Amino acid sequence: MNTLIALPVMLPLLGAGVAVGLVHRRVAQRLISVMILSVVTLSSVVMLIRVDHDGPFSVQVGDWASPIGISLVVDRFAAIMLVVASVMLLAVVVFAIGHPGAESGHGSFHPVYLILAAGIAMAFLTGDLFNLFVAFEVTLMASYVLITLGGRLDQVRNGMTYIVINLIASTVFLISLAFIYAATGTVNLADLHVKIADLPDGVRSGLAVLLMVVFGVKAALFPLFFWLPDSYPTASLPITAVFAGLLTKVGVYAIIRSQTLLFPIDTRPGGLLLLIAGLTMVVGVLGAISRNDMKRILSFHIVSQIGYMMMGLGLFTIAGLAGAVFYIVHHIVVKTSLFLVAGLVEQRAGSSELARISGVARLEPLLAVLFLVPALSLAGIPPFSGFVAKLALVEAGLSSQEYLIVVASLVVSLLTIYSMNKIWSNAFWGRIVTESNGSLAPARSGWVLMTGATATLVAISIAIAVWAGPLYAFSQRTAGDLIETHTYVERVLGP
């Protein structure tokens, strides 16, 4: 366990270091990426099993006792996030290897991708607020470089929006850290849990809301989400897919972690969160139905679905948080696979704009199936994973008697059905119409890799639906941990 907990952060960094030196050795870079991400995936699965059995586990980096040193903590929430994230990262890197153009840019793709993986793992595992800031910086810089890797002018232009907005958020995060350290004298999450409780109400809720704003930008909450639909679709497709699945969820993770662990129950801004959740889902879905490009539609849906996760948090009940956890897991898998399908469509039909292509189902029936399953899941249609996630949230909302947010979530669900129908009806149905995209056609082996990776993710999303019972039970245990924080704190600070 001691060894395992640091691996997901440090191994990819070591791999990145080696890969930077191998800029001309594409095959070696691919090997490093796939091997390291496989090891990370394996070790996170082992951690998940251990943690579910034995409870949270923490390691002090450099053997410096908490709260002086940095704690790495893995509990159920961190472990499940880590497992899902590393599976996604592995699948997408396989996809990227098959994707013509994803690895362009002087052999920079693999090292930066590994650094991104390390940053994401760091954000999930860290038990230290400043280290979380560092993790955000790592993911931010890596994602910015990945967006602009293709070196296209529009990538740099939209990357500019992305980096400026996120740097503003980082600056505010740093300032908030200063405030928090000034008020409590510590940045260790478990220690903060103890000390923030003693702060005067005004300062405490001020800090809580400030962190919400910071993480809200990262998680693309209303009204701070505008950077996302502008910047995500311009990156090369595998990169968009991994961003869509994972990056905003790092923000969501930070919100859930900070709002449950740092601030005492009575000061939790449940009403505010539900309001934001509702607005996020509604405004996001309205953006989605007004777009006419697969990637842009899907990007707006990310925003909309972040609202569902916030709904689960805003209820602050076991059922609500369990729903949120389940929703996040389902969403990461489904969203990533949908973007990968969009990439396959783009490869096969030459475009992702709905007006330019049609008849993909005739052209490539396999793609139609690969799209239909996650699309129906995203829209919350049974028997797919999205339905169980939606049901969990609806049940939680109704039993908390928060009727408005439930109504919002169901209306948004209907509009999501509309926009999935729009993609299907325009791009998949009809006579075959494609655009030629000349040099970008993938090699046969590349196509196999890409569809293989996508099909694996779709199979995982089906598995989530089939084993929804155990997964939901796990989500309930996770939610229990999040509400009852004393084990977490005790495992970090000692009894």
Next chain:
Amino acid sequence: MLFLLIGLHVVCATVVFLVGSRLGRWVWPIAATAPTAVVVWLLVNAGAMSDGGAVSQKSEWVPGLGLGLDLRVDAFSTLMLILVSGIGALIFAYAWHYFGNSPSSPRAAGLLTLFAASMVGIVIADNLLALYVFWELTSVTSYLLIGLDDTEAEARSAAQQAWLVTSLGGLAMLAGFVLLGQQAGTYTISEILTAPPSGTTTAVALMLILVGAFTKSAQYPFHSWLPTAMVAPTPISAYLHSAAMVKAGVYLVARLAPAFAVVGPWRPVVVTVGLVTMIAGGLRALRPFDLKQLLAFGTISQLGFLMVLFGIGQPAATAAGCALLLAHGLFKAALFMVVGIVDHKAGTRDIRELPDLGRGWGPTKAVALLSAASMAGVPLLAGFISKEQAYGALVDRSGFDRLVLVGIVIGSMLTVAYSLRFVAALVLPDLVSPELTDRPPARRTPTFWFASTGVLLATGSVVLGVAPRVWSGMVDAAAHALDPGAHAHLVLWHGLTTPLVLSVITLGVGAALFVLRRPVASAQARLTFPVSGLQGYDAVLRSTLGFAGRLTRIVQSGSLPIYAAVIFSAVVIAPMVAMVTGRWWPGWPMLIGTPAHLPIAVVLVVGAVAATLIGRRFAAAILLGVVGYAMGMLFVLQGAPDLALTQFAVETLSVVVFLLVLRVLPDRFELRSTTIRRPLRIVISAAVGVFVVLMAIASSGARTEPSVSGEMAEQALPRGGGRNIVNVILVDIRGMDTLGEISVLVTAGIGVVAIARVGRRRPADPVHPRRRRRTEDVGAP
């Protein structure tokens, strides 16, 4: 076993999808295996379901959410299964002729089989949430089936409309199910029905469930998707839109009504909606020239009738509903088959353009005649028996139920009228559309086998009409399963009773309406409702899309200054509100520690302000450096030389790198009109500044315990082995942070080349690379 039956459907569908393209029309026998197996199973197990018994099977799915795949087949489910699988199997046989070797055969067969599976699921689910699962699956498969001719824009939009409208109801229903389940403490249907909850929440839940039932069963005002969905090939319409899917709503109402008809506004709502649907649908069925549209509105009307009978929730009406359910399935599927044959062989469904259906059309015409007569309620046919039951159920009651009786009598008169219209169109076409004087004979004639499934169904209508004993027991058991008090005894001759008189009146007035169809039509034209359901749907959809577009244009302006302004406003406003409502302030601290702070502060402030005002990039970079050095001086004053050294080095390098970059950028910032006016920008910036100061004072004033930095300093040497605390912190205590930050530097080092070279080295690019702007300017003053 029940799971195996559903699983068999899925297996058949999978086989059809995988190898169907090589099988041609042979996909249909494969697909038909599954519904046939259900029928066989029913025959074998018939005994278990009689006398109130049931076959049930349970399987957990998500126990934490109460979602279990519980299945239960009782006598009423048996009745539904006869419709779903029995008539379903016949429709599959019909589709063999209809689709033949057409390339869409495999897709249609596979999807229809999946649909059949979901439909079987609906009628045997014993868990509300499981029922919802199957319910939505029928919506999805119906979407894909309506869009079978997906190259037609009409089919695509019809599919969309059907999916959206039924999903709207489905989602309302889901909320209703969850509320009802939470009220009852279980989602198991049989348990809820034995101990039904009541109260306001339950009433709300029931209303939500009814929205779902109404949309699925095409009740007013949600009916308009059904006529539109008639673009689907006829076997699909026959199965989904007459025999099976549209009955799902009726099924749900039938299940719940005996327990819940008395809760809240259930009875008035269901009965009103049902009656309106029955009468309005019947009126609309008098107008279309397309035979399929005529049947669609006729179906809507009949569904309204079923809604009324089951929705009342009284034993006799429930029994009548069971009878009508079966009778309707028989005659309506047969009528759809007739329309399909006409469409297929004569090339049109338009009454005005029908050719002369002469030799070889005998069986088809006979099916049409008998089935339409059954629909109209002509004696010696199944429809008559069920209508007699319905009249009989209501005739002895008083008050509200009298009104209901009047309503269904009017509705039935209209049914007679449009039935006659249908028959006349086929048998005596010159009577209904005399404009077409010279009718050419139909080019092709249907084979007997094409018509054979219709003949079987019509024979069924006759047999059940002549010998009611055949199905009396089954209807009785089904009604009994719904409501222990309900019993049915079907006979041909009750004697000269009020229902019989009403039946005769119904037939007479209906015939009169047909004879007087021209005045009736002109009267109807004047009385049409200003907004049709279809227009309503279009309007809602269009306005939603319009609103979404406008809102998104506002929210997603694409302007970085606006985005930044929103974020900064959120940063200031949200925590300030929290702080102010918290009403806590530690008091102003001492603002100047030592006199030396003052000049440094002046340099800091002047440098920072000047950097925002200056127009030249070079000067701005230098001024930023000044600010940085002043910060370093503060560190020196506070006794942190290590920190100061690092700060100075960072500032030096920053300025130097700025100089490097500035060589390839224009000398001055571009003055562009930005989306946010300058005064507003100044206000926002000032607000952020003020907020940070206030928050800093408040948070440092709130400190009660010593910070961890003290301990870091103490332990740096003994544990970290270094006297330079900053360095020990960097490489040891917080080495993890450093590891992260250096990977940021590495990333920047990797990425900088790609970014800096954007747009360069294009052969056609005339601009010298070093003079080219590479990034967008953000901070123009």
Next chain:
Amino acid sequence: MIGRSLILDTTVRFVFDAAVVLSVYLLFSGHNQPGGGFVGGLVAASAIALRYIASESDDVRFILGIRPATVLSMGLTLAAATSIAPLLFGLGPLDHQSVEWSVQVLGAVHLSTATVFDTGVYLIVIGLLLRIVEALGDDPDDVTDPVTGGPDEGRS
């Protein structure tokens, strides 16, 4: 724009050598006196940058005789390896170990894995600056095609 000047050029050349020596000193003395890998790296990087500005040529990139990317690679590999290595010995991540022994001329020599880590930091800071210089300069044999990548793609 800064033009080329002989005086600047000569001064920078002189300062450059001194600065590099200083940076190495800062790197190794850092644990006990003001300094460390980060500051050392910054000093060296500033020196390289100044020399680049003064000479207007890309030759600074080849001062170390290795490609900038390789410098970055070495730095990150060193730092990450030092962080992971303790795990192989059953210790926690980043658990630095040190040895101390006396050498006749230098006196007590203190060797710590922390210094190795710090060297990684030092290399990365220098590597970053070298990459910036590379990005700004023109490199004819390093042509980037924004769509397909470039000749160094080596796609299979």
